Amino acid sequence: MRGVILHAPGDVRVEERRDPRIEQPTDAVIRVAAACVCGSDLWPYRGIEDVSGPAPMGHEYVGVVEEVGSEVRNVEPGQFVVGSFFASDNTCEICRAGYQSRCVHAVPMGGIGSQTEKLRVPLADGTLVATPGTPPEDLIPSLLAASDVLGTGWFGAVAAEAGPGKTVAVVGDGAVGLLGVLAAKELGAERIIAMSRHADRQKLAREFGATDIVEQRGDEGVERIKELTGGLGAHSVIEAVGTQESMMQAIRSTRPGGHVGYVGVSHDVELPGLELFFSGVHLHGGPAPVRRFLPELIEKIWQRRIDPGKVFDLTLPLDEAAEAYRAMDERRAIKALLTL
């Protein structure tokens, strides 16, 4: 089978890989229907994260179950499934508390690589959620979004305690930030301020429910959020970038007692203790426990209540993965879907 391998920064190739097989009785093997490139794939692609030797890429996937191990009970061959970027048993104490991405048996799917024709999914019973049936073609992008980028934006909104009566600000206009806007809207937020300086992303943010756009960044962006919130700051801020500037922008845009939900993977971030202390904000985030939200998100997509697949503004066949990476790296695309 064919799959995407990163050899060095900027050097992504589609190569022959060995077909996966059931290794553990709790495994499943799925035929991938669609995969995609994540903002976090760009960190090693850009050389900001170390690349040591050829690495299989991708951690987002939807597909059809081909084979299951002898202990798998919850999914069966032929079912269309969505999984998260961390395999999880969904039964340990951490999973039951809703933190499946930190399951005591968690397996990062990025280490296996989902930008490929077939994928071994460990802990299939805990990881995979079957859709109500075979989805129509046009729902596949949205179901794929649920695998990470929607689930991550959703977690950001939940961690930021977005909800009725709340003003929510979103730092970051990538796919996660945009779907944070969608999540805040679905969770009932009263006012949603998207921070973006790109017309196409502003447009999508408005489609997803943003009521205000702030183009300023850094201290100026913070000032603007304060102006829009009676000097107090937003109740809830979703941070979807992961840099020092974006984290401080998020913390400073939040009112005392408010909530920051941060889902951008932190890179070279150091939070100053004294400022954080006196900010009085709640800070919660990390790798999103997407599995917690999957049943609810699949249901909303199936009912066509939400259309998160709109974040895919570039669709290419798997064999053109290198162009998908380039387009995202150069910000010509918000998010690229790979068809199989």
Next chain:
Amino acid sequence: MRGVILHAPGDVRVEERRDPRIEQPTDAVIRVAAACVCGSDLWPYRGIEDVSGPAPMGHEYVGVVEEVGSEVRNVEPGQFVVGSFFASDNTCEICRAGYQSRCVHAVPMGGIGSQTEKLRVPLADGTLVATPGTPPEDLIPSLLAASDVLGTGWFGAVAAEAGPGKTVAVVGDGAVGLLGVLAAKELGAERIIAMSRHADRQKLAREFGATDIVEQRGDEGVERIKELTGGLGAHSVIEAVGTQESMMQAIRSTRPGGHVGYVGVSHDVELPGLELFFSGVHLHGGPAPVRRFLPELIEKIWQRRIDPGKVFDLTLPLDEAAEAYRAMDERRAIKALLTL
């Protein structure tokens, strides 16, 4: 009147100060019945925080109202009152959300100095809570504790979401940490692990409800907490020190999805973003909104359900304040009460 003034690190004196008077129609003036020395008073005393010129000291107080401004409605002369270390209007949006220490009109009482015979309290209606009557002498230490150290430990426990079924670890065995133990117990925690290597403080921690004592610190302390919690970490950790080591000890002792409540004023703390991200913890803290809890805490003290005044293991007249500071600085006393 006489009051405590810090002239330079280590140089605390009791001197003549001008009697306070009503300056704003929302002020009250109280005759202080008891004040005390806070762990945070030791930062400037030790020269770790800058001291610029003579500074009035103290921000904890209970006393009897002597005079009120023309707009004060909720308290009247003759009432015994407890106040927080931040004066607050208790009516702004931030106060109504329970964050009175970050009231839009907040006044830090430390700038006025409560280690004194008489004290002007701004925003008296929002700040002061009257007790049900004149308290018996033996309740005064506990009521004084409510003014900061109990309210702060309580906030730490609330921020850490201590409650039924939870294992709570407490980093720091000063008065705040010890009262964090008491708060966790009152909030219904199942298991409370006090981290302390001092026999007298361990004893008080057990009296307040600690079920386990951990003497190790740093990485060893974290390992010990993990051992006691099935490898997962505590559900809730109260951080009551404010150093880099104590913050990291708290974060690392908390399970993914768990809660850190941090109430030690941060000094030279930098939180590493990537580690915090993958920890998956909730982080909340800051200057405690003591006013939120005062009515409930006064009621518990009045009913003799809790006895937080036990943290005062040294009682001296105001004139011997210098010795009170020395005793706390040298850790000969957990907390010193000043009588008037």
